[in-house]
Amino acid sequence: MTWQIVTAVAVFLAAYVFIATEKLPRTAVALTGAAIMVLIGATTGDDVFFSEESGIDWNVVFLLLGMMIIVGITRHSGVFEFLAIWSAKLARGRPFRILVLFAVITAVLSAFLDNVTTILLIAPVTLLVCQRLAAPVAPFLITEVLASNIGGTATLIGDPPNLIVGSRGGLGFTDFLIHLGPIVAILLAALIGLVWLMFGRRMVFDAERAQQVMALHERETIRDRRLLVVSVAVIVLVLVGFLTSRATGLEPALVALLGAGLLVLLARLEPAKVFGDVEWETLLFFAGLFVMVGSLVNLGVIKALGTAAANAIGGHWTAGGIGLMIGSAVFSGIVDNIPFVATLAPLTQDLVATGGSAAHPLWWALTLGADLGGNATAVGASANVVMLGIAKRNGHPISFWEFTKYGLIVTGVTVALSVLWLFVLFAG
Numbered sequence: 001m002t003w004q005i006v007t008a009v010a011v012f013l014a015a016y017v018f019i020a021t022e023k024l025p026r027t028a029v030a031l032t033g034a035a036i037m038v039l040i041g042a043t044t045g046d047d048v049f050f051s052e053e054s055g056i057d058w059n060v061v062f063l064l065l066g067m068m069i070i071v072g073i074t075r076h077s078g079v080f081e082f083l084a085i086w087s088a089k090l091a092r093g094r095p096f097r098i099l100v101l102f103a104v105i106t107a108v109l110s111a112f113l114d115n116v117t118t119i120l121l122i123a124p125v126t127l128l129v130c131q132r133l134a135a136p137v138a139p140f141l142i143t144e145v146l147a148s149n150i151g152g153t154a155t156l157i158g159d160p161p162n163l164i165v166g167s168r169g170g171l172g173f174t175d176f177l178i179h180l181g182p183i184v185a186i187l188l189a190a191l192i193g194l195v196w197l198m199f200g201r202r203m204v205f206d207a208e209r210a211q212q213v214m215a216l217h218e219r220e221t222i223r224d225r226r227l228l229v230v231s232v233a234v235i236v237l238v239l240v241g242f243l244t245s246r247a248t249g250l251e252p253a254l255v256a257l258l259g260a261g262l263l264v265l266l267a268r269l270e271p272a273k274v275f276g277d278v279e280w281e282t283l284l285f286f287a288g289l290f291v292m293v294g295s296l297v298n299l300g301v302i303k304a305l306g307t308a309a310a311n312a313i314g315g316h317w318t319a320g321g322i323g324l325m326i327g328s329a330v331f332s333g334i335v336d337n338i339p340f341v342a343t344l345a346p347l348t349q350d351l352v353a354t355g356g357s358a359a360h361p362l363w364w365a366l367t368l369g370a371d372l373g374g375n376a377t378a379v380g381a382s383a384n385v386v387m388l389g390i391a392k393r394n395g396h397p398i399s400f401w402e403f404t405k406y407g408l409i410v411t412g413v414t415v416a417l418s419v420l421w422l423f424v425l426f427a428g
Contacts (some may be wrong), residue, residue, distance in 0.1 A: 001017065001024060002305075004040055004042055004299060004334040005138075005299050005301060007036075007040050007042075008037060008040065008042045008295050008296060008301070009296070009301060010038050010042075011033050011037065011292070012033065012292050012293075012295075013309040014033075015030065015032070015033035015228075015292060016379075017380060018336070019252060019400065021213065021400070022415075025290065025375040026285055027281050027282075028283045028287075030285050030287075030289050030290075030292065031284060031287075033288060033291075033292045034048075034291035034292055035289070036296035037292055038291070041055060042057065042295035042296075042299055043055075043195045043291060043294055043299060046169035047294060047298060048291055049087065049296070050372055051294065052209075053294070053297060053342055054294030054295070054297040054298045055290065055291075055294055055344075056173055056287050056290045056291060056337060057160075057182070057286075057290050058117050058253065058272060059160075059252065059253040060116075060160065060253070060286060060338070060382055061118065061161075061253075061283055061286055061287065062254075062256065062257055062289075063114060063253040063256045064116060064138070064279075064282070064283060064286070064382075064386065065256075065257070065260070065278065065283060066253065066255075066256025066257040066258075066259060066260040066280060067116070067117045067121075067223055067260075068120060068277060068278045069260040069263070069274065069275065069277075069278060070231070070235065070259055070260050070263055070265065071120045071124065071255070071277065072268060072273075072274065072275070072276060072277030072278065073227070073231060073236065073264070073267050073273070073274060074228075074231040074232075074263075074361065075277065076223070076224060076227060076267075076269065076331055077222065077223060077224045077225075077227040077231055078221045078222045078223040078224065078228070079222065079228050079232075080124040080125050080128055081128055081218075081221035081230070082146070082218045082219070082221045082222055083125045084125050084128035084129045084132065084222040085132070085213065085216050087101060087102070087125065087129060088129050088133065088213045089213060089214055089216075089218070089322055090131060091285070092204075092214070093133060093205070093209065093210025093213045093214060094203075094205050094210070095133055095135045095195070095203040095204070095205065095274070096199075096200060096203040096315025097259035098129060098133075098135075098140075099139065099143055099195065099199070100192055100195075102125075102126060102129075102140065102143070102286060103143050103147040103188070103191065103192060103195065104147070104188070104415045105149050106118055106119075106122050106144045106147040106148050106151065107123065107147040107148065107150055107151030107184075107188050108151060108254070109121070109122070109148075109151070110147070110148040110149075110151035110152040110159075111151045111152060111154040111155045111156055111158045111244075112155065112157065112158070112239075112243065113157075113158075113162070114152075114157070114158070114159075114242070114252060114417070115149060115151070115152035115158060115159055115381070115382075115383045116382050116386050117256075118151075118152075119145055119384075119386050119387050119390075120386065120390075122144055122223060122247055123141065123144070123387065125391045126140045126141060127305040127396075131215075132209070132212075132213050133206065133209050133210070133213065133395060134206060134209055135203070136203075137204050137391065137394075137396040138189070138199075138284060138391070138396065138398050138402065139195070139199035139202055139203070141390070141391055141396075141405055142293060142387075142398065142402075142406055142407075143191075143195050143400065144387070145175060145375075145381075145384055146191060146193060146195065146375050146382050146406075146407065147188065148383050148409050149188050149371060149372065149374050149375045149383060149384075150184060150191060150371075150372065150375070150414065151184065151188065152187055152366065152371060152383075153180055153187075153371040153372065154172070154176065154177060154180050154181050154183050155173060155176050155177055155180075155264075156172065156173045156175075156176045157173070157242065157243070157245070158336050159318050159337075159371050159374075159381075160337075161337050161338055161340075161341035161367065161370045161371060161381070162176060162367060162371070163220065164338070164341045164342065164345050164349075165344055165345060165363055165366060165367050166347050167345075167416050168345040168415075169345075169348075169349065169352070171363060177343060178366075179364050179425065180364060180367065182265055182304055182421075183416050183417070183421040185366070186417060186421075187208055187336060187372075187414045187417060188419070190413055190414060190417060191410060191414070194240060194409060194410055198406055198409065199395045201309055208248075211410040213365045219362050220409075221268040227267055229299070230263065230266045230267060231263060231267070234259050234263045234266070237259060237262075237383055238256060238258075238344050241255035241258070259385070263386050267341055268366070279386070279389045279390065279393065281388055282385060282389035282391060285389075286382070286385065289354075290384075293335050293340075293355050295344060296335075297342075302335075302340065302343045303343055305395055307347065312382060315359050316428045317355055317359045317361070318372045318422075318423065318424065319353070319360065319363050320359075320362065321361055321422050321426060322365070322419055322422060324344075324362060324366055324369060325365040325368055325369035325370065325394035325415065325418060325419065325422060326347070326371065326415065326419075327367070328340070328341075328344065328365070328366055328368075328370045328373055329359065329368075329369040329370070329372055329373030329376065329411060329415050330370025330373065330375070330376075330378055332369065332370045332371075332373030332374050332376070332381075333374070333375075333376025333377045333380040333407075333408075333411065334372045334377065334380070337370040337371065337373065337374050337380065338382075340370060340404075341370045344366055344370075347368070348363060349363050350357055350367050358426075361422060361425040361426050364422065365422055368415075368418045368421075368422070369415070369418075372411055372414045372415055372418060373411060373415070375407045375410050375411045375414070376398045376404070376407050376408055376411040377400070377403070377408075378398075378403040378404055378405070378406045379400075384403065384407075388403065388406075392418040
């Protein structure tokens, strides 16, 4: 067992280095790492395909697949060009105003949708706006994904780790909104200030291009009105399905697949147009990443780290909460925050049961740390990986380090502000 642990950790670290340095294609690295984990016995076929704790998270994979199909079909109606021109005109063609507008929209949508879904919806609009204004794409996409992870922190359904915390802690939608909504609003304001410092100089106003945009007629961009009506109707049904998933018992992934199937049936498009926008490479990368992290879960590596942290807390709940938040932020920036929270949630549940109401804010410490820590690196959260895939596919590749150097700044500031908020929660 010891040699398996050493080998598995070495493989994971090596894969992470290759992904970070981009010396090799990230999908090839993830799949190779996953294959090695299987060969050394760190995981099995049953674990990979059927384990909820250490296997491929099919809910994430199929949620992505369903939404990619829906967004890809909807794109053929011309609605994204419509939204791009409308938003650019609303902001009078000024890039930074548009950037702020998109950041706020993304954060709000991410609170009521899965943040990955929000990125899939907002990215096509962003690319078109940047093309029209000749604005740099990277600042827009990076800001939006940072905003999505911050906004998704506010509600039970905004980020997959929140669902795990809510289930273990018996917390509902309003619990999240009351305890985390105020700090998320503060963090979003802080993000806008940081974005000005990081990207403000790159947001150059071009009066001539802005005038050209203002002269455009957004209604003329709608190429297929029937497809637009059908697509919007299906998207509304899918959103309702997401919001009512607890009542209906339908998983968000299943809702997305049902919506995709319905839209495929109604759209009557050629298969190449239906499946042409699916980011197959991104889906395979996720699969490989889940297998590698799941192998560490199987071998007890992640649980051992979590147990050590839990033992160090003792009865010092405020200090323990701060440590839990910061530790969660650090680890969630390195590994996907879904399996990390799945491992830490039972430990947190035991601590809260021991400490009672005095320890209850530990749930919010875990949530804030895991969600905000996902902004730290390019692979810290699912939305980050999806955004990088979209950028690369559309000819605007964003490197691991280009994202991470900005993500680390935002994570540091938002976690520091959240530590202050945690004092308020423990005091209350």
